[in-house]
Amino acid sequence: MPIPTPFHARTGAICESHEWRNWSGYLAASLYEPTHEREYYAIRNAAALIDVSPLYKYEISGPEAERLVNRIFTRDFSRCAVGQVRYTPWCDDDGKVIDDGTVARLEQNKFRVTAAEANLAWFQDCGYGMAVHVQDVTAELAALALQGPNARLILEPILQEVELKELKYYCFAEGSIRGIPLTISRTGYTGDLGYELWVSPRHALDLWDLLIERGVDFGITPAGILALDIARIEAGMIMNQVDYISSRKALIEEQKSSPFEIGLGWAVDLEKEDFVGRRALIEERRRGSAWRLVGLEVDWNDLEAVFRRWDLTPQVAGRASRSAVPIYRGNRQIGQMTSHTFSPWLKRYIGIGMARSREVREGDAVSVEVTVEYQRLRANAKIVRLPFINLPRKRA
Amino acid sequence: MPVKYDVIVIGGGHNGLTAAAYLARAGLKTLVLERRHVLGGASVTEEIFPGFKFSVFSYVVSLLRPEIIRDLNLPLHGLTILPLESTLTPLPNGDYLYRGADHYESYRNIARFSPRDADAYEDYGRMMYFMAKAVKYILGIIPPDPASLHPADLNGLLNLARRFLGLEREQFYTLMRLMTMSSADFLQRWFESEPLLGTLSASGVIGTFLGPRSPGSAYVLLHHYMGEIDGVFRSWGFAKGGTGGIASAIASAARSFGAEIRLNSSVSRVLTRNGSATGVVLESGEEFSAKVVVSSLDPQQTFMKLIDPTLLPEEIVEALRLYVYRGSSGKVNLALDAAPKFACWPGQGPHLRGAISISPGVDYIEHAYDEAKYGRFSSRPYIDIVIPSMIDPDMAPPGKHVMSCFVQYAPYELADGDWDQQREAFGDAVINTLSEYIPNLKDILLYRQVLTPLDIERITGLTQGNIFQGELSLSQLFFLRPAPGLAKYRTPVRGYYQCGSAAYPGGGLSGATGRLAALQILRNEFGRRDKT
Numbered sequence: 031m032p033i034p035t036p037f038h039a040r041t042g043a044i045c046e047s048h049e050w051r052n053w054s055g056y057l058a059a060s061l062y063e064p065t066h067e068r069e070y071y072a073i074r075n076a077a078a079l080i081d082v083s084p085l086y087k088y089e090i091s092g093p094e095a096e097r098l099v100n101r102i103f104t105r106d107f108s109r110c111a112v113g114q115v116r117y118t119p120w121c122d123d124d125g126k127v128i129d130d131g132t133v134a135r136l137e138q139n140k141f142r143v144t145a146a147e148a149n150l151a152w153f154q155d156c157g158y159g160m161a162v163h164v165q166d167v168t169a170e171l172a173a174l175a176l177q178g179p180n181a182r183l184i185l186e187p188i189l190q191e192v193e194l195k196e197l198k199y200y201c202f203a204e205g206s207i208r209g210i211p212l213t214i215s216r217t218g219y220t221g222d223l224g225y226e227l228w229v230s231p232r233h234a235l236d237l238w239d240l241l242i243e244r245g246v247d248f249g250i251t252p253a254g255i256l257a258l259d260i261a262r263i264e265a266g267m268i269m270n271q272v273d274y275i276s277s278r279k280a281l282i283e284e285q286k287s288s289p290f291e292i293g294l295g296w297a298v299d300l301e302k303e304d305f306v307g308r309r310a311l312i313e314e315r316r317r318g319s320a321w322r323l324v325g326l327e328v329d330w331n332d333l334e335a336v337f338r339r340w341d342l343t344p345q346v347a348g349r350a351s352r353s354a355v356p357i358y359r360g361n362r363q364i365g366q367m368t369s370h371t372f373s374p375w376l377k378r379y380i381g382i383g384m385a386r387s388r389e390v391r392e393g394d395a396v397s398v399e400v401t402v403e404y405q406r407l408r409a410n411a412k413i414v415r416l417p418f419i420n421l422p423r424k425r426a
Numbered sequence: 427m428p429v430k431y432d433v434i435v436i437g438g439g440h441n442g443l444t445a446a447a448y449l450a451r452a453g454l455k456t457l458v459l460e461r462r463h464v465l466g467g468a469s470v471t472e473e474i475f476p477g478f479k480f481s482v483f484s485y486v487v488s489l490l491r492p493e494i495i496r497d498l499n500l501p502l503h504g505l506t507i508l509p510l511e512s513t514l515t516p517l518p519n520g521d522y523l524y525r526g527a528d529h530y531e532s533y534r535n536i537a538r539f540s541p542r543d544a545d546a547y548e549d550y551g552r553m554m555y556f557m558a559k560a561v562k563y564i565l566g567i568i569p570p571d572p573a574s575l576h577p578a579d580l581n582g583l584l585n586l587a588r589r590f591l592g593l594e595r596e597q598f599y600t601l602m603r604l605m606t607m608s609s610a611d612f613l614q615r616w617f618e619s620e621p622l623l624g625t626l627s628a629s630g631v632i633g634t635f636l637g638p639r640s641p642g643s644a645y646v647l648l649h650h651y652m653g654e655i656d657g658v659f660r661s662w663g664f665a666k667g668g669t670g671g672i673a674s675a676i677a678s679a680a681r682s683f684g685a686e687i688r689l690n691s692s693v694s695r696v697l698t699r700n701g702s703a704t705g706v707v708l709e710s711g712e713e714f715s716a717k718v719v720v721s722s723l724d725p726q727q728t729f730m731k732l733i734d735p736t737l738l739p740e741e742i743v744e745a746l747r748l749y750v751y752r753g754s755s756g757k758v759n760l761a762l763d764a765a766p767k768f769a770c771w772p773g774q775g776p777h778l779r780g781a782i783s784i785s786p787g788v789d790y791i792e793h794a795y796d797e798a799k800y801g802r803f804s805s806r807p808y809i810d811i812v813i814p815s816m817i818d819p820d821m822a823p824p825g826k827h828v829m830s831c832f833v834q835y836a837p838y839e840l841a842d843g844d845w846d847q848q849r850e851a852f853g854d855a856v857i858n859t860l861s862e863y864i865p866n867l868k869d870i871l872l873y874r875q876v877l878t879p880l881d882i883e884r885i886t887g888l889t890q891g892n893i894f895q896g897e898l899s900l901s902q903l904f905f906l907r908p909a910p911g912l913a914k915y916r917t918p919v920r921g922y923y924q925c926g927s928a929a930y931p932g933g934g935l936s937g938a939t940g941r942l943a944a945l946q947i948l949r950n951e952f953g954r955r956d957k958t
């Protein structure tokens with residue numbers, strides 16, 4: 031049975047939909063209101079408050095912390111200063127991705143990692159014999175994401191000890207709100223202007239109340255996972271166990287992916303000294319990767335034409351779908367669209383998927399499977415560059 | 427020698443801008459001339475009172491074409507359409523009718539007044555979906571050469587639609603009723619409770635000089651369902667930044683394709699030589715030449731003022747002379763120091779994020795209409811309210827609000843006095859009516875902007891302040907709009923086109939006329955097919 035997060039006394043009270051999801055063993059609201067539309071728009075229009083406490087969180091500390099971090103993750107942390115955060119995948123020895131997440135350098139010898147899945151044993155094993163300590167701090171840190179164009183306006187006047195305007199994209203700082211100590215990072219999973227707040231569970235409810243009170247005139251709106259899922263697809267952000275399968279969970283080789291294949295090649299620093307998977311990744315770089323991450327945009331006119339055969343207008347779900355559908359070139363299946371959604375903002379049907387790298391280039395015409403009246407058909411689609419939404423304010 | 431443009435667009439409302447964006451996107455050298463110092467026309471946001479942004483005229487969006495949003499990449503130019511969640515009908519006795527996003531909640535609410543109505547509500551919605559589909563189809567099959575058409579052909583058209591659409595017999599009769607009945611009579615076939623009848627029938631009179639019991643008003647109901655047939659696209663929404671957000675996004679897209687936009691440039695005449703348009707001259711005397719001129723203004727200005735009507739065939743001039751405008755609506759925009767408290771539902775809640783309709787019953791609206799028939803504004807008008815700052819916090823300073831009130835009836839022609847004398851009395855009638863439902867209104871009122879039909883005409887140029895560029899009555903619909911022979915974009919003057927909302931497929935913030943006119947210009951005059 032999933033357990034409540036530290037915010038549950040508040041989220042439970044306002045969850046009119048009574049629709050919850052099991053997120054890493056915690057109760058996470060799918061949506062609070064009867065429909066998730068307003069929660070989605072809060073992300074793009076005002077500010078959404080999202081309980082992200084279920085994320086796995088680890089601290090890696092000790093004299094050899096940097097060495098271990100550099101060994102586990104594919105990015106070079108010798109160039110990550112205290113106060114910075116890096117998004118990075120990590121791999122097994124074969125260069126296949128285990129998970130992806132953020133790593134914050136809290137101190138010279140202390141890092142905090144977020145992960146989608148449990149990784150304690152893996153991190154500890156990687157540090158075997160090193161002067162480091164790896165600790166699971168998931169239950170010790172409650173986390174809230176405040177995402178949307180008004181996020182800064184809401185926080186600025188109440189946040190102490192931090193100059194919010196100075197807090198750059200992918201940086202964090204220690205501060206407090208009305209005496210509640212917290213860590214604030216300029217990060218998020220929405221592709222919008224936003225922050226994540228990390229706080230002791232003791233203060234969780236007070237923090238929630240303060241933010242709601244302060245944010246009400248700025249359109250603050252608690253948002254659930256459904257809204258977040260649409261926003262992250264628009265932002266072109268992948269999800270472990272949805273868009274790729276962790277190599278620790280894969281049952282067969284074919285299910286595994288390298289960072290190059292899931293669009294994270296930019297986060298692999300082959301120059302740095304040895305790290306887990308490096309040799310395999312150098313080899314893959316030389317040989318080329320079999321798969322690549324693609325963005326897809328379904329041709330709405332064609333979708334209309336497909337539905338018109340039944341005298342229907344396109345009936346697409348208002349929710350993002352995590353059930354993969356095949357991508358075709360001609361009659362050949364060349365990949366799968368793993369996350370897809372109607373983007374309410376772009377008025378386009380978009381998706382993220384994996385395709386055989388030799389078969390696709392940006393701008394290519396392909397088709398994807400759609401089901402109309404129980405029949406499997408195809409609608410034209412185009413391979414497009416990710417992300418679908420790239421807002422200047424995301425980094426501003 | 428002045429620069430020669432491929433196309434000059436007269437009017438920087440959303441239709442003119444849409445036309446310009448499509449033309450520029452196709453590589454044409456395009457110039458937009460706007461009379462005012464701001465773009466948008468009837469879709470404009472202005473900070474009339476410091477810190478408070480008003481959607482001065484139009485206030486909600488339903489029909490903005492999704493293909494325009496995609497083709498012009500409007501989200502990247504700042505367009506966000508936010509959902510409008512619900513409709514609240516506050517009642518004089520302190521009760522209310524609320525219809526929101528949750529189907530069953532709406533059902534329960536309607537059932538409090540009539541369990542039968544609650545049941546019929548869904549059937550009604552379904553039926554209107556089929557009707558909207560049928561009418562969309564009829565609109566689509568209007569032959570481009572309307573010379574062959576005559577009002578008597580309406581029956582023939584309906585027959586055609588029936589055959590092609592496979593409408594069932596009963597649906598076909600419903601369509602006939604819809605085209606001819608009053609909205610009240612039509613709705614009474616489904617419903618019996620006054621708050622629901624009043625509120626639904628109100629959407630049959632918006633923008634028209636008709637009462638809920640006037641034949642022909644039923645057809646206008648359909649306009650509110652047209653958006654539904656696009657499936658996932660919501661029918662009603664609110665543009666971030668107010669309705670001016672739509673015009674500014676389209677303008678930004680147009681500029682990105684290379685269109686040139688000039689403000690403070692009022693066109694006084696379209697220049698012609700040998701029956702062809704050659705350019706325009708501004709009131710300042712400045713001249714611009716172009717291969718094609720397209721006007722987004724209403725028919726009165728497009729055909730009677732900007733060109734010499736003798737260039738037009740006599741029967742068209744005659745039809746245009748008889749074309750009815752008859753503005754009937756006013757607009758009152760309020761700046762509020764705090765959130766309004768409704769007597770029926772105090773405190774904040776989802777009801778403040780939707781439409782709020784002062785329409786407690788059919789009689790109420792019909793009474794309001796009675797006064798207008800005799801040249802007086804309604805002392806207790808029908809009012810359609812939205813509070814944009816509840817949806818988009820940027821519209822007002824934190825904790826403060828803007829409230830948009832669309833008011834009927836306000837006849838353009840007053841029996842006594844003129845609108846410059848009556849403006850404040852009209853404003854008072856609106857505030858007094860609202861105060862019956864919002865007891866704290868007068869305490870929180872910081873500023874009011876009262877717009878009479880005369881003001882609408884003066885500011886936007888819409889003749890008689892008619893919001894649809896001409897009355898939406900049966901005699902002026904479809905191929906009869908604005909006159910037989912002018913229903914589409916071409917005019918009898920070569921190189922002169924119209925793209926205003928009097929042309930097919932009509933008014934509202936849809937952009938459709940701008941887009942379709944542009945595509946036709948590209949095809950007819952430049953031998954191009956647009957990519958889309």
Ligand SMILES: Cc1cc2nc3c(=O)[nH]c(=O)nc-3n(C[C@H](O)[C@H](O)[C@H](O)COP(=O)(O)OP(=O)(O)OC[C@H]3O[C@@H](n4cnc5c(N)ncnc54)[C@H](O)[C@@H]3O)c2cc1C
Pocket residue numbers: 436437438439440441442459460461462465466467468469482483484485486487488489691692693694722723755756757832882885886887888891892893894925926927933934935936
């Ligand atoms: C009070 C009111 C409320 C409304 N509410 C809604 C609503 O809620 N939802 C909805 O969908 N629709 C609504 N409408 C209708 C909608 O606003 C119009 O159908 C739409 O804005 C028309 O756009 P347009 O571009 O065709 O014309 P306009 O917006 O009228 O644009 C014409 C432009 O031409 C300019 N112009 C005029 N004369 C000249 C000249 N001589 N030279 C140069 N430029 C000139 C004007 O300044 C204006 O900018 C409303 C209209 C009004 C008036």
